[in-house]
Amino acid sequence: MLGGCEVGLTLAVLAPLLFAPLVPVLNRYTKFHVGWLVALVPFTLFVYFASQLPLLMRGEVVEVFYQWVPTFGINFSLYLDGLSLLFAMLITGIGTLVVLYSIYYLAPEEPLGNFYFYIMLFMAAMLGVVTSNNLILLYGFWELTSFSSFLLIGFWFFKEESRYGAQKSMLITVAGGLAMLAGFVLLYMVTGTFEIREIIAQAETIKAHAFYLPILILVLLGAFTKSAQMPFHIWLPNAMEAPTPVSAYLHSATMVKAGIFLIARMTPALGGTMEWFLIVSTVGIITMAMGSFLAIKQKDLKAILAFSTISQLGMIVTLLGLSTSAAVLAAMFHLLNHSAFKGSLFMMVGIVDHETGTRDISKLRGLAKVMPYTAVIAGIGALSMAGVPPFNGFLSKEMFFEVSVETVAATFAYVHPLAIMFPILAFLGSVCTFIYSMMIFHGVFFNGPLTEDTPKHPHEAPFGLLAPGLFLVSLNVIIGLFPGLVGNTILKPVTESILLEPMKIDIYHWHGFNLPLIMSIGVVAFGLILYKNLPQFKKIYDVLPSQPNMNTVYDGGLANFLKGSTWLTEKQLTGYLRDYLAVILGFTVALVGSVAIYREALDFNMVNLAPVELAEVLVAVVIAIAAVFTVMAKTRLSAVLSVGVIGYAVALMFVLFRAPDLALTQLIVETVTLALFLLCFFHLPKDLLKGTIKGSAKLVNAAVALGMGTLMTVLTLSAHNNKSFESISKYFIENSYELAGGKNFVNVILVDFRGIDTFGEIVVLAIAALGVYAMIKLRSKRGRES
Template identity: 50%
Template sequence: MLQYAVLAPFLTALIVPFLFRYIRAIHTGWLILPIPFGIFAYFLSQLTNISEGHTQLSGIEWVPSLGMNFSFYLDGLSLLFSLLISGIGTLVVLYSIFYLDKNEKLNNFYVFLYIFMGAMLGVVLSDNIYALYLFWELTSISSFLLIGYWYERQASRYGALKSMIITVLGGLSMLGGLILLSIITGTTSIREMIAASDTVLESPYFTGILVLILLGAFTKSAQFPFHIWLPDAMEAPTPVSAFLHSATMVKAGIYLTARLFLLFGGTDIFFVLVTGFGLLTLCWGSYMAVRQTDLKAILAFSTISQLGMIMTMLGFGTKEAAFAAVFHIFNHATFKGSLFMVAGIVDHETGTRDIRRLGGLMTLMPISATLAFFGAFSMAGVPLPIFNGFLSKEMFFQTSLDLETTSTLVASIAPFVPALAVFGSIFTFVYSMYFFFHTFTGETRGQLKVKPHEAPIGMLISPIVLVLFVVIVGLLPNMINEPILTPATAAIYGELPNKHIVFWHGFEPALYMSMIVVALGVILFLTRTKWQSVYNWIPGVLSANKTYDYLYNMQFRVSERTTRTYMTGSIRHYMLYILIFIIGATGVTLFVTDGFVIDTSDLAPISWPEVVVGLVMAIAAIATILMKNRIAAILVLGIVGYGLSLLFVFFRAPDLALTQLIVETVTVALFLLCFYHLPKLDTKKQPVGAKTLNIIVSVSVGVLVTLVAIASHSSKKFETIAHYFIKESHHLGGGNNVVNVILVDMRGLDTLFEITVLGLAALGIYAMIRLRDKGEMD
């Protein structure tokens, strides 16, 4: 059943263009809304089964001989992500129905969105590393298309390309690590790799594998310094931002790190890399969010900081930290999804997202303001029981204090972790207050394009649902504990957590940390204009975006300079490059594989007619290069081809002789047609150096082809398949002519496609001739 859940969005993407074209009376989104809802309902029905400790495995074979299969595995972790993908996906589709006008390119939007949805489900459900990688890169491609949906905007194209370059390069790194894992463990199944964790830990390639896989996870989840693609991805339509960059795509790296926790977790290098980069991302993202003036840019950097916090908790390596990470994954999806939708509503109803021009919207848009209040205060971790974000934030503080100092390295780093956690959380509080109060309170600071008014109820339903989860989970957190959080934590850590979530723990250090965050956060928010000049110093002129732009532009400059050195417009130069490469590559291969073998023990006798034909062919080939006229050279070259046909006759291969005759006739005719229209052959003398190089390359190619022909006859690395064809041709094909049986029966599809290619080439040539006769070609 799991494969059908993954397949359903892809099938929907196939029919969307037809729905958009032929059913214009209704918004396309309404027609396909039941698909993600049905997927969500299916995964919801699995909650009881998974919470009881059961798992589900299903799939289909792909290339089993290479260990490539579409095998899908459902446990607590994949169920959590599947519910987020399908549940929030349903809300996003509903939201987009009211956000996007029917005159938009809805066919493109929903095709890209459903491809992405299917790819994300494939990522979190795949048990095979090759299937995982396939879906992983498909998320990058589909998100590229979604971010660049408004492709007429330069910023959209820039953001789409940046996101794809960074995430695809990270995906290639991840693939390298996964392949090394499969070599070490002897399996392509992720479950079986985890079962062989001892073998992986003892491998000398452990560190390299971990770094390669974390590069993939860090780039996808926008960890510092790869975070730069996420703010530019905000050029996508708001429904895309709410789906990709708060609940799904950016969580793919989190998912990968969590899924492979049992392989790498608990080691010092895992702690240093994951916790270190997580804390750096948390602090930098929250610090930079306060600097932004675009509502979605604020939310983009807030997402970066929240992802850093989740990654940090996974790096801690404790069962309590894994539980807190799972809890915050859920909470972040609810409050951040609602905030993105509110930002889209503000943009939709006011015509701007510039926070410097907004203000005073609470009286004009009271429902949106209320939704933003719950989302922003939950994101800030305000210590009230109606905000689910506080519960997981407090767990974050507590786990930062309870680090297991299993080594000297961890013990030396552990004291700094709570301080950095508080620092990042202070700026989280500041940007949350900045987002809400500067948008909805005070007075309007600038001229708005349209008069603000509340959004239609259809656009409000999705953020209302998400905010209800914020409040309900805040008040009744154990409602999702046993069915969702506990199984997901068990899938990560390998043990069931004994965790009962409560709001009040007494006056403990974690509460004091929260109080420090609130107190300093309020002070920094109220005095923001006083200290904002600090951004002129940090980061100042330094920018990861500038580094990316420099490297990106340098790549084009180097490519252009390199291309100009060999793209001279001379066919002779191009042929030299190609032939020299072939000589070098093939020669080295022959040398390395001991291919220079000459075996004369199994040669057929040669009679004088064959010798005569061979000499005539050689003379004709040499004469071709001495001709002063192209037409004459082509005719003389034809002698070589027809001589080869005659040799086939002597060697009792009439079918090959017939084929060669037809090919040679067609080739000579086409050459004559083409060369007739070329200018006369340039007969001026070439420099001695050019002639010498031509002679060396020509002789080298001739010698190489001769050696390859001899080596292919003399070297027998494995048993020839010829005996199989001779033995089975009559039995399988019903014919005694082995060659015909091979071409018609055993390689029938190959032959069919070869004939198709020749037919298409003939049609193309005919079309060009006709167009030229009509004067329609230059």
């Protein structure tokens, strides 16, 4: 029996998935915007997760365990601790604001039922990812996020850019997910379990195992592709073709943070080693610096935010790679802050696009004169992102600087010559962050008179569009001024769930006049100088080579892959059944035969075989002669009759083996199929068998037939002598009458013990029959019309 907390957590995770199919129906029959009903789901879930804070602050957790496929260690097990709660609150809280924002953003003629269905599907997938305690369950939800985000990014499917962006995100993240799955399988081989808490308990065993490095690389590939770390970042800018509410939800607060969650969740099991630091922190700091540098080059507001997101995620990954208590606290604090300021900035960009008709910063200036509330959202969000006090972004950025400085002298840095690059790249990346933040705020809303060359005359947005963004930027101010509100309530349980040790949280603005503060002052000073001379600074992009880049690699690789697959398909799909059978059977012979020989599984011991009677030999000879005659037959009728001889001879063999039921079934099937063959062949062309077959093709036919026949013979004989388990036939013989009330245990097996299988076969045959009937009716109808 599940307790109240367990039932509540299960319902909370599955609620969006259960509600999603109702959305198209509600959209069709409700007289008001369906978004108001949809918003109730994430809001209710946010209230539920927020209500669990007191429990988690006391050090307790909520667990759900239900056996699913126990043989393989796959269970429906959920685990709610500080880390999963933070992500669940972000998913549901920002999800509520995004749904409310989309009510005013999307036009009524849009397919709203589809949109909110995809949103609910994605929300359920993300909740499943962050609460899963079983790696296979997590993987299932993980791939559901890729699928649902594919639908959301390609929502405007009539645009080629949307289809391209959706496909790109799908291919990259799914490929990473498959690598991650391989890492999970290796973890199972090492630990014997897929349960995350049990895996964490065996952390030392994993780190000492020879599979540790392959596990680490494979799992991180999944995290890096999902969180858009270089060189897998290229999908995120193209994903900006999605509607702005989708960008605000997927690409600032949720989907891209799934990779962050995976790294944080696996830190106790895989973190704290030299390999972890070198891979995770190196990839993170390079992504942070390069993402912010490339953001300045962009002209589209959403593209700037896309590269900004890549950079900010790189910063969080860097901190998680360091794995110290200060670094983990800074990572989780900045994750929370990033969701607030980046979500508000995406909503601001949507407002600007909605009310001016463009996102091109070269056409936007002076908007603060007519869009003052939007300017407030942009100002607070951009300054928080730039790390300017008193906003929350300043606090987590200071913590980042402090940790990066400590890295140079810390023993966990391992490679001291490289460690000096962390504070340098952190400083340079932050300078670039300040520049593009000023591009967004000052360049669009001030920087001269009101723009006059936009498709729409600029004007302030309605309150419904403004409210979600204003709410999020208010959090930037509140958390910045009163960080203690989230310190011991949210961040303490989060960091303790990652570090598995008690934490003392003390976040404040003034740390004295130290190196991190000097770095912050330098960021503002250099940032202002470079922003003032931005045209000259941007000339550096003209000097740097633009090719080759990862987009070129992706496009070229995809084109070559499609070209190669087309060539292979044309070689395989020749239109001849003979070729298909030759490939399938030949591959089977090669694969199964080589494995059987390699594993020394073949055993030709004849001691335990029953004696062969003369009648059985005679029937076998008849079958062989009829088979050879079928191949050598020159006419259609003789070939069909010889096949019939084989079928009836097999029925006679069943009689000799004292299996009357099988014999009767074989006789009925053989008679029906023989009649059908004759009926069908009557309508086929007369010269069907006069086609010429090359000698080489005949040799291939003979080789495949001989190989397949030999393989099945030796496998059958070997299987009789390689019995790893006791035969189940004894159980059926002993229990058929007692459990099913039938003395004919063959019938009992088919009808009772394997009743569901038999029912499934009947259903398949019924569907096939209906399909044939429908095609016949359709052809008859077309014949009458013509």
